[in-house]
Amino acid sequence: MAEGGGAAAPGGESLLFLTDEQLRKGIEAMYFAYRGFTADPDRILDDLEYGRAHHRAIHFINRAPGTTVNNLLHILGVTKQSLNRVLRTLIEDGLVESRIGARDKRERHLYLTEKGEALEAELSTAQRARMRDAFRHAGPEAVAGFRTVLEAMMDPDMRRHFNRLKDSGA
């Protein structure tokens, strides 16, 4: 609609695939793929008494051990009350340890316990298995494109967080 139907505009390799129809398919692909993306961990979490919110907390604590509550708040984009409810149960159940900051004693630094790491590994293994199959199926070039498009789709703040995690990990 906004683009018109034009394709072979001179000098524009970039117009060919941007019809509304192509974009709609991209939108639907995101929707259906995300469902698959979360399906395996969700099944595991259902058996325990945890939800997706617990998974997210566990994931990012594992990726950035010692992160503060405030930092996690920004990464997850939820309210402290919402996160606190999740963290409380994880701490009570002995999956997460909350250590008072050494320099700034107001801060709480979060770590996974062995039990927490065990659950993280279980969830992560399931989710990585699907990602690995998809990556294998699609091939290296497709994977590079996948990553490029996803990164371009993020809000700038989230891209910042994403790249921080990227650097620390590699």
Next chain:
Amino acid sequence: MAEGGGAAAPGGESLLFLTDEQLRKGIEAMYFAYRGFTADPDRILDDLEYGRAHHRAIHFINRAPGTTVNNLLHILGVTKQSLNRVLRTLIEDGLVESRIGARDKRERHLYLTEKGEALEAELSTAQRARMRDAFRHAGPEAVAGFRTVLEAMMDPDMRRHFNRLKDSGA
């Protein structure tokens, strides 16, 4: 962990990018990108009294006008009670019309009204704008890879629905 660290195994172009670290980055990319993906429609929906569930219903009714409740149920993967709550408000508000089936009078066929189409267009325009920017930024080859990986990530049932919509649209 499951893969080992090996890279240049002979004959395997497919092992190079499948380290756990690469897979974790793929997982995080999906998470952060999906947040961006839903952010713009969510902002619009907040102002009205609708949520993401309404958006999904509107989207797929628009894509497959005349679809039955049952079909929508399968596509969205929710219970009829959950969908019904959403559909009821959309029908009451005059965004969706429910017509009794001609051949099978038990079925309800769903259509967007003009008002419904207007909201669909507003939501879709916002979401497509982000998708378009991301696609432009990434380039055609990246977009192809994006689509390939996402399709490989879907559950088979969802891939079926995805491809049906694809065919009918093109």
Next chain:
DNA sequence: CATTTTATGTCAGCCTTGTTGACATTCCAA
């Protein structure tokens, strides 16, 4: 024709996970 199955709607109640608002505590910093 009688019965069963299917498609849909609806009521009630529960859970997770998000929200806002209010308030307490701790402690760094000016």
Next chain:
DNA sequence: TTGGAATGTCAACAAGGCTGACATAAAATG
């Protein structure tokens, strides 16, 4: 010492999932 930042907690609420039970109409099947 006072202000503000980081954190925690209580309460109330809403969206949107879920299950179970039940009603109705119509199709399908015996």
